[in-house]
Amino acid sequence: PSLFTATISQMVTEIIGPKEAGLKKPTIPEGKTRHLCDVYGSLSTEDKATFLRVVSRQFGTDHDEVLKAAEGLPQAKEKSEAALLKAEERLQAALVPRYHDLFVQIGRLEGGVKHLVDMRADTLDLLSTVKDNAELRSFSSCLREMLSHWFSAGLLHLQRITWESSCDILQKISEYEAVHPMKNWSDLKRRVGPYRRCFIFTHSTMPREPMVVLHTALTNQISDNIQTIVSTPILDDEDVEDINTAIFYSITSTQKGLQGVELGNYLIKRVVRELQAEFPKMTQFSSLSPIPGFRDWLVGEINKVLSSTALLTSAELKKVAEIAGKEDVLPLVTLKKLLQTNQWMGAESMVETLKDPLMRLCARYLYLEKRRGYAVNPVANFHLRNGAVLWRLNWQADTNPRGISQSCGIMVNYRYFLGDTMRNSQRYMEEQHIEASQQVIDLAQAAGGVDSP
Numbered sequence: 001p002s003l004f005t006a007t008i009s010q011m012v013t014e015i016i017g018p019k020e021a022g023l024k025k026p027t028i029p030e031g032k033t034r035h036l037c038d039v040y041g042s043l044s045t046e047d048k049a050t051f052l053r054v055v056s057r058q059f060g061t062d063h064d065e066v067l068k069a070a071e072g073l074p075q076a077k078e079k080s081e082a083a084l085l086k087a088e089e090r091l092q093a094a095l096v097p098r099y100h101d102l103f104v105q106i107g108r109l110e111g112g113v114k115h116l117v118d119m120r121a122d123t124l125d126l127l128s129t130v131k132d133n134a135e136l137r138s139f140s141s142c143l144r145e146m147l148s149h150w151f152s153a154g155l156l157h158l159q160r161i162t163w164e165s166s167c168d169i170l171q172k173i174s175e176y177e178a179v180h181p182m183k184n185w186s187d188l189k190r191r192v193g194p195y196r197r198c199f200i201f202t203h204s205t206m207p208r209e210p211m212v213v214l215h216t217a218l219t220n221q222i223s224d225n226i227q228t229i230v231s232t233p234i235l236d237d238e239d240v241e242d243i244n245t246a247i248f249y250s251i252t253s254t255q256k257g258l259q260g261v262e263l264g265n266y267l268i269k270r271v272v273r274e275l276q277a278e279f280p281k282m283t284q285f286s287s288l289s290p291i292p293g294f295r296d297w298l299v300g301e302i303n304k305v306l307s308s309t310a311l312l313t314s315a316e317l318k319k320v321a322e323i324a325g326k327e328d329v330l331p332l333v334t335l336k337k338l339l340q341t342n343q344w345m346g347a348e349s350m351v352e353t354l355k356d357p358l359m360r361l362c363a364r365y366l367y368l369e370k371r372r373g374y375a376v377n378p379v380a381n382f383h384l385r386n387g388a389v390l391w392r393l394n395w396q397a398d399t400n401p402r403g404i405s406q407s408c409g410i411m412v413n414y415r416y417f418l419g420d421t422m423r424n425s426q427r428y429m430e431e432q433h434i435e436a437s438q439q440v441i442d443l444a445q446a447a448g449g450v451d452s453p
């Protein structure tokens with residue numbers, strides 16, 4: 001391993017120059033950078049991890065140089081404005097990690113940006129397996145920062161996908177679909193046919209590759225059920241008079257290495273403008289979103305309070321026990337089993353009994369459960385970051401087994417009130433304030449633990 005480590009250091013140093021070189025960089029023969037990329041691409045996952053650990057540790061910011069530059073500021077300030085600016089530039093240069101130069105050199109290669117996207121994906125995979133590795137985290141955020149410049153809205157190309165689009169792209173649309181997987185060609189045809197709009201962003205560094213995919217349904221009301229969108233056959237052509245609402249029912253970012261670059265956010269905003277131009281009468285914009293993790297969270301909560309009425313009232317618990325015919329078992333134990341096997345969907349009386357508690361608890365999960373101050377549910381966090389409103393919970397919105405297992409069949413509308421998204425997003429990011437409808441607040445309140453707003 002030490003020979004491997006030394007070789008990595010040698011190769012990187014040959015590209016970015018020795019530390020002493022400071023700002024004066026020799027012109028780099030492209031061949032060395034290309035060779036490094038080829039070597040990296042040929043490494044096993046384990047050796048890539050070693051590569052990333054070595055480079056993030058050995059070629060990060062020089063802390064001594066940063067300290068020295070910072071210590072020089074007060075004296076420079078005393079001296080003159082010019083001296084201060086010079087000292088600040090020295091600090092700025094010291095704060096740029098040396099691997100930043102490596103990214104610049106790689107980015108200049110043909111196919112280099114794609115290489116960096118893949119390298120960031122490897123870094124994120126590695127970060128998900130190691131305990132907190134500060135150097136690796138800095139390496140990842142430096143790379144994200146650089147990628148966010150190359151993948152900014154102005155450099156992304158919007159493309160509408162229809163049944164007349166090329167097969168290779170239609171095939172990728174089908175393969176990348178992460179929210180409501182397509183089973184066959186007719187599924188795909190429906191999603192790009194009448195009353196549907198499928199848009200992607202492409203980027204010149206990865207031709208014919210959808211960076212992010214947004215599927216929208218065109219309706220005359222805010223949908224409360226996904227089966228009506230992905231399963232019902234569409235017979236006739238669009239009647240523009242019948243369209244005043246856009247429902248975003250699936251969005252997928254296809255490049256893991258671009259996580260945190262917010263391509264999905266850009267695409268939604270861009271598609272809203274596109275639809276407003278095509279349908280001037282369009283007044284409502286909303287998602288119909290899954291709630292991945294709700295059922296598992298609820299099972300976890302049940303395990304914490306097995307014998308109390310913290311989650312369901314005693315009347316509800318009693319009914320669950322009665323309907324399940326298990327008076328001799330703790331009702332929450334019975335409920336947990338029913339939830340884990342989806343069996344609760346079998347009896348109409350059980351479905352009726354569980355509607356209120358599951359809707360309340362789902363509202364609590366989305367509105368109150370936080371991680372570092374933000375919504376614990378990733379899809380909620382995504383839409384709230386975009387400035388959407390946690391607008392409506394829908395019972396029996398996804399009756400596929402996948403939807404039942406994921407979120408007890410409940411789905412949620414995150415509503416985009418265009419004039420408010422900027423403010424909502426700011427309040428969410430800065431104050432962790434979740435803008436929610438009265439339906440959601442009342443439901444979360446009924447679940448207990450929420451102060452009236």
Ligand SMILES: CC(C)(COP(=O)(O)OP(=O)(O)O)[C@@H](O)C(=O)NCCC(N)=O
Binds near residue numbers: 252258259260266
């Ligand atoms: C929801 C998505 C599109 C958000 O992507 P994006 O806008 O780029 O945000 P971020 O990943 O940059 O934070 C992304 O997280 C994704 O593809 N998730 C898996 C599919 C899904 N929609 O849950």
